[in-house]
Amino acid sequence: MPTWLDQRSVMLLVLTAVVAVLPLIFPSTYYYRVAALVWVSAFAAIGLNILMGQAGQVSLGHAGFFGIGGYAVAVGPAHLGLPSWAALLIGAVLSALLAYLVGRPILRLRGHYLAVATLGFGVLVAMVITTESRWTGGPDGMPVAKLSLFGWRASGSDTWYWITGGLLVLGSWLALNLNDTPTGRALRALHDSEVAARVAGVDVARFKLQAFVIAAVYASLAGSMLALMNGFINPDQAGFLHSVELVTMVVLGGLGSVAGSIIGAAVLITLPQVLTVFQEYEHLLLGLIIIVSMIFMRDGMVPTATRWLAKRVRT
């Protein structure tokens, strides 16, 4: 029996259990909110992980799609009279379309050229959002109408905890599914050796683009969720710093590992919350975390921990 099957089911069960059981230890509703933040970021990170961890393509502009999703649910209801759920879907479609158009030329690049091109793309998206203030409220952001479905309004930290938690489980399921399939194998193959994958018949450009579009949709949905949850959005959600945070979550947790992306998100979101007294030092700490983890845990937390555990078990 292939080991993938066991790993996948176990992971999903553990995740579902954690999401279901965690609220029992929450001392106050504030924790619902922090956890929901983690679930949303983890969802975006999992999408980015498909692009970076599986397909091996870097994107330093991913927050751009996050921002598009967020502003879709802001602008849609406010300026176009759309219901929030429709705006959410439209945002995802727009992101997918943009990723498709931009992805084709961008993904022909490699290594640091790709990194900088995606960076440039992300910054341009953030710039447009900041500048078109008639639509987007400019640098100060704009309020976001609450989500309502069939008369029921989604509000309250606990409601959002369950919504985002459920979405995370769904997103994880899809990402884990992908591994042991022709698409997943093609992605992992082109990551290890693009030329060998091509020679084996893999249309490398097509699969890179698929990964890019999938990652964009994940980010867009996450951005929409966050905006609806907060009731507010500002251009920082699409900014370079946020892109760096997303990449750090994926890399910190472990490239290619869904569990890693979730843990990476958890670390990066809860750490500043834990250190709220050090508000000023947020940048400093983020920078330090990035540097230290990249040097000492090059493969990420989950693979490093797994190796360490494996060694322990053996001795």
Next chain:
Amino acid sequence: MAEFVQFLMSGLTVGAVYALVALGFMLVYNASDVINFAQGEFVMLGGMVTVFVSAAGVPLPLAALIAVAAAVAVGLLLYWLAIEPARGASAVTLIIITIGASILLRGVAQVLFDKQFHKLPSFSGDVPVNVFGAAVQPQSFWVLGGAAVIVIALHVFLERTVLGKAVLATAANRLAARLVGINTATVMMLAFGGSAAIGAVAGILITPITLTSYDVGTLLALKGFAAAMLGGMGSPLGAVAGGLLLGLLEALGAGYISSTYKDAFAFIVILVVLFAMPQGLFGRRTVERV
């Protein structure tokens, strides 16, 4: 006509700064294959440290010297503590590390200094000079002149001194350089320290015109990188040409097309260059060996 010359001069001035940042990128990249995103922070340090040290009573020229020294120290620390330990990591990991370093430096600056904008007095007064009908600040000439001096000095160093040749050799083929006895660690330190010094000087020169604050580094790094890509990462000439060209594009674009999207031009340039001619104006195409 006067308007055009105005744009031209301001474009060249800011372009000179981009050129210097691009030079820094190029130096480090050639010596170590690392794209150092913290390059912009050296410019920030040059301006900010000078402002705060001179505000503490130190005469301006000395404050400037201290600022450059501080930047060089930071550059060397960056190499020793962040780049060297990550030797052998992938290109993307290294970029992420330098991004982390730039965020760290920004965080430190935020805490050490403050979040305000700061200015330095112009070196030779504020009376504008008339150039073909345009009013040009004298500081612009300092910037252009300073940049020219640095570029010439760098060129002489690289082409005419043994140490400079060692740097070029390391850039061409690191293993071969080591095999002939070149201490590549020294070369790396030189590259990081040198690029920090160049960045700091650029910061000091430009602060009287554009002001400085703790977060000017990011945008400058990105634009300097765009300039380096435009000119091609292989040569100082490319960096200078790229920087000036980018500055001009930005000023003319902002003047004649859209001033709200002034900052976007650099990024559009990055994307266009990467799609159309990744080797830049003066670079050479490489073939991947299988």
Next chain:
Amino acid sequence: MTVLTASDISIAFGGVKAIDGISFSADAGRILSIIGPNGAGKTTLFNVVSGIYEADQGRVELEGANVTGLAPDLLAARGLSRTFQNLQIFQRMTAVENVMVGRHLRETCRLFADLLRLPSVTRQNATTRQAALALLDEVGLRDSADRPAGALPYGACKRLEIARALAAEPRVLLLDEPAAGCNAVETAEIARLVRQIADKGIAVVLVEHDMKLVMNISHRVLVLDRGRLLTEGTPREVRDNPAVLEAYLGKHGLRETTHAGEPDA
């Protein structure tokens, strides 16, 4: 029956002509070896024929159809597979997964079905895995099926690449130095494998330095020198050709070839 024809291939890199007007053809069930010193252009020729480089001039035909300049994945769809001189296995995937990637063209690959992992995908996985295991069996790697490819020894990796190349059910197989770095036992294993492949009706083109292997199994030998064709013929003809003997086989190589065909001492 001629499966692959390359005519008048030339390519230059930055002013240096790597290959100049090379032509050859490969027949089904026959083994053609290409030999020559380092720098003669052998791998470059492979890279052109397999679509990785684009020739400056020349024509490649696969089963009569013009495939000049087609990308590697399109060539794979038309029945051309290859292995690499400097091992390009998928290090982080298991051995069986490596070969399963080779089956990519024989699989139905739909994104949504894969994301949802529909029963059809699971069924297909099982079929592909069976096919891959059978190929691993052929190259003697069945026991290492679920080990990460990066952990396998060098000789095993070479055979893994061959298994992966065979997974696409090619008509033409280009093998780039399959015995490089292998000891005598491993080389004999490779020789047996290559003969087996040819016996199935696949046209095999081999680039090799191991003269014993070349002389043992080849039906025809092509000799390249500095990007040009020096001579072509049966192993015996090439072996006895004074120009080839002198320039390429040298004294050591000559000794090797005169002992080829004799049982291993």
